[in-house]
Amino acid sequence: MKKRILISNDDGINSQGLLTLADKLKELGEVIVVAPDRDQSAAGHSLSLFRPLRIERFNGNKFAVDGTPTDCINLAVNGLLKDQKPDLVVSGINLSANMGDDITYSGTVSAAMESTLLKIPSIAVSLDARKDFLFGTATHYSKLIAEYVLENGLPEDTLLNVNVPNIPLEDVRGIKITRQGKRIYEEPIVEKIDPRGREYFWIGGNVLDYLKIENSDIVCVKEGYVSITPVKLDFTDYSYMHKLNEDLKDYA
Amino acid sequence: MKKRILISNDDGINSQGLLTLADKLKELGEVIVVAPDRDQSAAGHSLSLFRPLRIERFNGNKFAVDGTPTDCINLAVNGLLKDQKPDLVVSGINLSANMGDDITYSGTVSAAMESTLLKIPSIAVSLDARKDFLFGTATHYSKLIAEYVLENGLPEDTLLNVNVPNIPLEDVRGIKITRQGKRIYEEPIVEKIDPRGREYFWIGGNVLDYLKIENSDIVCVKEGYVSITPVKLDFTDYSYMHKLNEDLKDYA
Numbered sequence: 398m399k400k401r402i403l404i405s406n407d408d409g410i411n412s413q414g415l416l417t418l419a420d421k422l423k424e425l426g427e428v429i430v431v432a433p434d435r436d437q438s439a440a441g442h443s444l445s446l447f448r449p450l451r452i453e454r455f456n457g458n459k460f461a462v463d464g465t466p467t468d469c470i471n472l473a474v475n476g477l478l479k480d481q482k483p484d485l486v487v488s489g490i491n492l493s494a495n496m497g498d499d500i501t502y503s504g505t506v507s508a509a510m511e512s513t514l515l516k517i518p519s520i521a522v523s524l525d526a527r528k529d530f531l532f533g534t535a536t537h538y539s540k541l542i543a544e545y546v547l548e549n550g551l552p553e554d555t556l557l558n559v560n561v562p563n564i565p566l567e568d569v570r571g572i573k574i575t576r577q578g579k580r581i582y583e584e585p586i587v588e589k590i591d592p593r594g595r596e597y598f599w600i601g602g603n604v605l606d607y608l609k610i611e612n613s614d615i616v617c618v619k620e621g622y623v624s625i626t627p628v629k630l631d632f633t634d635y636s637y638m639h640k641l642n643e644d645l646k647d648y649a
Numbered sequence: 650m651k652k653r654i655l656i657s658n659d660d661g662i663n664s665q666g667l668l669t670l671a672d673k674l675k676e677l678g679e680v681i682v683v684a685p686d687r688d689q690s691a692a693g694h695s696l697s698l699f700r701p702l703r704i705e706r707f708n709g710n711k712f713a714v715d716g717t718p719t720d721c722i723n724l725a726v727n728g729l730l731k732d733q734k735p736d737l738v739v740s741g742i743n744l745s746a747n748m749g750d751d752i753t754y755s756g757t758v759s760a761a762m763e764s765t766l767l768k769i770p771s772i773a774v775s776l777d778a779r780k781d782f783l784f785g786t787a788t789h790y791s792k793l794i795a796e797y798v799l800e801n802g803l804p805e806d807t808l809l810n811v812n813v814p815n816i817p818l819e820d821v822r823g824i825k826i827t828r829q830g831k832r833i834y835e836e837p838i839v840e841k842i843d844p845r846g847r848e849y850f851w852i853g854g855n856v857l858d859y860l861k862i863e864n865s866d867i868v869c870v871k872e873g874y875v876s877i878t879p880v881k882l883d884f885t886d887y888s889y890m891h892k893l894n895e896d897l898k899d900y901a
Contacts, residue, residue: 449851501766576883588728629888632880637804
């Protein structure tokens with residue numbers, strides 16, 4: 398049977414990253430797009446529990462939801478596609494990288510988290526650029542990694558977080574399996590006065606630099622590799638459990 | 650010097666869980682409350698990048714922000730308290746448990762994630778109840794664990810996710826250091842027609858049951874223990890990297 402691939406993102410249904418990805422993955426099966434009706438970047442893994450959601454249908458198996466990326470996946474898997482669940486979810490192509498600690502905020506990665514929890518193999522794809530996007534490189538590797546996952550599956554509770562350097566395909570040095578890296582942030586809060594004399598605050602979020610951690614997502618992408626970080630949804634810090642157990646004996 | 654403790658939550662600034670926690674922790678130092686001005690449950694680790702935020706100040710070192718729990722922590726640490734950063738962040742007491750996969754959605758845990766990324770030792774506290782909350786048990790253990798962390802610190806990038814059973818203090822069987830458990834969800838999408846004849850959808854999210862994983866948060870709380878799960882913000886699935894490396898050699 399033809400494979401069914403669900404595509405979503407956090408940049409919204411009209412994002413060029415989403416549309417080129419959907420076109421490319423049609424080479425692998427039936428593609429259905431369910432994406433937010435507007436930009437939901439930095440939405441995190443946020444689910445709309447307290448309000449109804451609307452779905453608008455467009456030509457070509459495209460659906461826009463007035464909610465978060467997590468809402469889109471949940472509505473698609475448990476609602477729209479419940480009779481034939483997707484074989485694969487691909488979230489992206491995000492129009493900037495999702496590496497290091499950024500993945501905890503990322504709507505792109507959160508969409509893939511949601512489908513992973515719903516037991517569908519999932520991939521998040523992001524392009525390390527702010528402009529002049531070279532989608533050809535990202536779609537090439539998206540298809541290749543999607544093929545691998547369709548054939549081999551993924552461990553339960555693990556998704557693939559893919560980041561692609563914004564360079565021509567022939568300049569890519571290959572794929573690296575990486576660990577989550579670490580950015581160094583400087584986040585000054587901008588304080589200003591609005592036209593009506595009231596104070597307001599704006600969260601900065603300038604990235605200063607990143608730690609040079611060997612084999613980390615950030616380092617590998619900067620070196621021209623496509624980075625694949627396997628992300629596990631069990632966040633337990635097993636290495637710290639023993640010490641904590643010892644320490645808290647006196648407290649309990 | 651007196652310890653400075655920042656308190657936040659996702660249920661909003663008027664939540665009884667927040668207020669009783671703030672009162673109790675005054676026994677350990679100076680308490681400052683910076684919390685959302687309304688309920689932000691299931692907000693995930695979501696940061697407001699595209700709009701200004703407002704802060705309203707109340708008596709007794711209390712500040713309400715018109716944003717997410719993550720916004721509150723970011724504004725507090727990088728803005729309001731930038732001259733003397735807090736020694737500890739406690740997020741809660743949430744008026745329902747945050748265990749198993751729920752922690753990926755939880756605003757309570759996300760607030761503690763944000764302060765952990767900002768290098769402040771952080772604790773999330775949730776009470777396993779939907780009504781008839783026995784706050785005395787939760788505040789007792791919150792203080793005890795807060796004392797431990799103020800004295801011993803936490804590893805970089807690790808926070809403590811605490812869940813407390815809703816039983817009288819004398820019935821608690823002790824503290825257990827646990828791993829993240831696993832719920833079994835049934836999430837039927839509710840489809841209805843609104844008063845104007847338009848279709849709408851509502852995400853369900855009924856918890857059916859949970860896997861009986863030994864020493865998991867859910868199992869231990871049900872048995873009457875206070876559960877402390879150390880949560881690591883490095884989500885890399887190290888155990889899967891080797892296989893992926895082997896497999897993808899042919900693809901790269």
